[in-house]
Amino acid sequence: MTASFKRIVLASRPAAHVTPDNFRLETVPLPQPAEGEVLVRVHYLSLDPYMRGRMIESRSSYAQPQKLDETMIGGTAGVIEVSRNPKFAVGDTVLGTFGWQEYGISDGRGLMKVDTRAIPISAYLGPVGMPGVTAWYGLNRICAPKPGETVLVSAASGAVGSVVGQLAKAAGCRAVGIAGGPDKCHYVTSELGFDACIDHREHAEVQSMAKAIRAAAPKGVDGLFENVGGIGLDGALACMNPFGRVAVCGLIAGYEGTSIPIYNVFTLVAMRLTVRGFIVSDHLDVWPQALAELGRGVAEGKIRYRETVAEGLAAAPEAFIGMLKGRNFGKQLVKLA
DSSP: OOSEEEEEEEOSOOSSSOOGGGEEEEEEEOOOOOTTOEEEEEEEEEOOTHHHHHTOSSOOOSSOOOOTTSBOOOOEEEEEEEEOSTTOOTTOEEEEOOOSBSEEEEOSTTOEEOOOSSSOGGGGGTTTSHHHHHHHHIIIIIIOOOTTOEEEEESTTSTTHHHHHHHHHHTTOEEEEEESSHHHHHHHHHTSOOSEEEEGGGOOSHHHHHHHHHHHOTTOEEEEEESSOTHHHHHHHTTEEEEEEEEEOOOGGGTTSOOOOOSOTHHHHHTTOEEEEOOGGGOGGGHHHHHHHHHHHHHTTSSOOOEEEEESGGGHHHHHHHHHTTOOOSEEEEEOO
């Protein structure tokens, strides 16, 4: 076994846009597990938009900021190589939060064993993981769509949005997506089964976006699953039906410091909308049910997904920056083993 391993730490906080200089690749000694601990070889690292908010020290957030000179946070999937914990065996595949590093030590708390016979290990960081549960909760518990209603999803080709639309279709709804570029929009409709998809790059103004949404959702929007903010959100608000529900999952348009004002606020009153932001980790009680349903969907081929995979830990910073700019297609992962 190797005597050292690599990790990436946050070297500095971004002034505006994230750059590779904000990270530092280090080689550190490989620790050995103590009694009750396990050593996990990380196979996949999940890159997610929430990490951007954690990089800002003064940001008002639901979680503590990422500390400087410490391993970057992140969800991981890996295999146990050494076990001194009777609850885990060598060879077990586990999910954890070891962050941007090749190995991790754990006392077992926070680790979850998963079965990779019918579901690929990487899918546990996507549709059968945190992004999938986020989609499940926001759609079912906030948007709460009824058969025949219309659900609009921003970032529809992404790890969360792609699952939202497929679950909405399974619930008997019309699913309309918003994505960036013709390739992503084609994927959303032809492979994921959405009824329509709007290319946000073709709509630089709220009025144009609202017109496109009305064309794709002629009966109006009943449930909005919002991942982005900005023009798409404003356009969608103009198309909401009375008593519509808005699940605010993320506002990635503002993660790099861009102002994202909302102009169509009057519709909140006129349409009597319910708008609710949520963090999926606040709702651990639903995870077993959500993961069971999502797992069956993926194993049976009813939930489809796509991954963008960067190779090697050193590729993580550029992959993360690319994800923030929308260069990824589906779930962004880094393959470490």
